[in-house]
Amino acid sequence: MRTTMPKAALAAAGAMLLTVAGCSTDGSEDAGTSAPGAQSPAADSAAPSPSKTAGDKWFGQATYDKENTQRTAKFSGDATKPYLQYLPGPMTDTTAYKTTGAKKVCFSNASISNPWRQTGWITMNQQLAALKTAGVLSSMETRDAKDDDNAQISDIDYFIKEGRCDAFVISPSSTAALTPAVERACATKKPVVVFDRGVNTTCATTFIHPVGGYAWGIDTATFLTSNLKSGDKVVALRILPGVDVLEHRWAAAKRIFAAKGIKATDHFTKGDPAEIKKIVSDELAKGDVQGVWMDAGDGAVAAVEAFEDAGKGYPVMTGEDEMSFLRKWDKTGLNGLAPVYSNFQWRTPLLALQKIFAGQQVPKEWVLPQTPITKAERATYLKANQGMPDGHYAKYGGEDLPGYPTVWQKRVMP
Template sequence: MRRSILTKVTVVAATSLLALTACTTDSSIEDPPTEDTTAAAEETAPAAEETSSDEWFVQEVYDDQFEQRSATFEGDPEQPWLQYIDGEMTDTAEYAADGAQKACFANASISNPWRQTGWITMNEQLKALQDSGVISEMETRDAQDDDNTQIADIDYFIAEGNCDAFIISPNSTAAMTPAVERACETGKPVVVFDRGVETDCAVTFIHPIGGFAWGIDTAEFLSERLEEGDKVVALRILPGVDVLEQRWAAAERIFEENGIEAVDYFTGADPTEIKDILADELATGDVQGIWMDAGDGAVAAIEAFEDAGADLPVMTGEDEMSFLRKWEETGIDALAPVYSNFQWRTPLLALEQIFAGEEVPAEWILPQTPITEEERGEFLTANEGMPDGHYAKFGGEDMEGYPEVWQERQIP
């Protein structure tokens, strides 16, 4: 059975979000869930719990992702959204179909810049597949980061009976598993991406390498540049999100192995909270490193050192443009890990292959390569004119709406 290791979406507090509401390609998103599906969702979704990093550390998966960081990917490197690590394939001959097909997308949310960037890219890919006659429409329901709502959304699609295929980006893992299984039971192809669920019934599960790989890349980068006994402050968004927890579980182990003193705080990506935390830390001693499980709030972290007149730290952030620009401005020693935003194209392109009856990877693992100091200038130039909330590795440069729809944040 395929492992259902969850893969990130960075869930951030409202203080760090763009002033946007959840949008969709279909007006049905505004329909309230029915009484029956709401009740079913309330019975199914468990409450979130805060757990320790030890509970999220799985040695086998850690080892797999360690090796996958240097794996050879099949496919054209100029189209990383179609690359994958060679492995088990799914025969999709039974799903071959003539003519344009309808996709139904149950989305966790577009509540943060990472998801908004991906949602724009996904809709540009949708337009291309509509023009080529592969997909007729994509009816979308947005759960706005709520398990119960997403369960109701999936059940709505099933009851509606008009979906030729399901795409699901789960809000959480355990809660969403029964609903995904119900979608699979319809006999229609199901594509899961971004985060996983505890079932392998989907035709394909699409995601970058994962949280452990992020944690390894970032903690090794910091450990190589710091001395034993140096202090790292880890700024974390929130507890209980698998891929975020896996990032920290991996990083914490590496810091311990290298004698790095690491303390972690949950910040909700609130810039004020981040500055307060670092002001307190800097008031009591030196901080040599900053580790983040997502890029939101990275600029505030750097500004906290500037405000205190302290030496700037060695730091890891993310490929969000605000961080890349602050990195260049300050000249800090930094790394931008990525959770490849171009993955938002892949589910629709997977459906194109599935409707053609072509094999697809059972677990579609996409490249996940950090941006280094040597590459930063290249990505800044390539994304010139993009807003601060844009993600450098969004993978939409070859699409008809580039660059205007991303520059203007034309969210459907």
């Protein structure tokens, strides 16, 4: 998944009380999970233990260990509905919210400024349509902060002052800055669902997120090191500094690279394909590059094209489950892995409200599966997403929703 601004903090898993996920750019530590297949990290259930003396402010050993375990943990719930699965843990009693009749939701969204968020936004709106038809929700008033903390704080305060919200759904742009606003929403005594990115409070009715950033780093770096040898060079392409889940991905990966003797050099790209191609081309001009690691894969094709332009053999590479990478991976036959930051999570907040308004318990911290796509699974996901645009994410989980597949194919933002 790509985020387009340094302030944004993606929810990485970890205990809400420890602010594990969605830490802001203020240097908070800790985060989340995944699991691949053949030649992937899941094949080795115990990832290399990173150095405890590395002195990286973004690294937290306890959460690294937790997410490493969660990568291959057994999730509760129907595996055909991963957006409703969760890891066993404390539950929230919602009997006080039990009510009848269709309810209005107020959604404060960080942004729809990249393909991952756009795919999720489409899916969320189709889930809304289904719940409106079922008489659970009447409407969803949405305010888009366009990746601006101050704008999102104002949006939440607007909803509170308006007083017409039966529930709040919040995807924070960053952690520390949004915490007081989320607490003000909680003070209304209405249900509050936080998802994707976290905040520094446990007041939300439920906090929903995939396993997290360390898990991504473990999966990807373990895959690369299992296919490379000591002394090989890896170019690490990073979108932005200071975003917790992205920093956690790199904090985990670089330790595994170091433990295996891999020479990894990292560069920030802002997700710009032209910059990605330039960086890779410059590194190739210095000598051979055996691997490419990415903390988000929607610019992966540009990296592959740099090898093609230089007349070099393809690297061992990790991208993401965006369709452009899956298609390039399939076409080139390169040795790859597609890590996932489960896009289907955009359905879960509204389905959580369905349970909350029915007085059913929900997980206090709702940790969703986060499983990479391996070579063995690639053809299945390519077939399932045939006709979807390159910016679409394979694990969006909307196949049973109204409008499938046309709404996602046309990709018109609601």
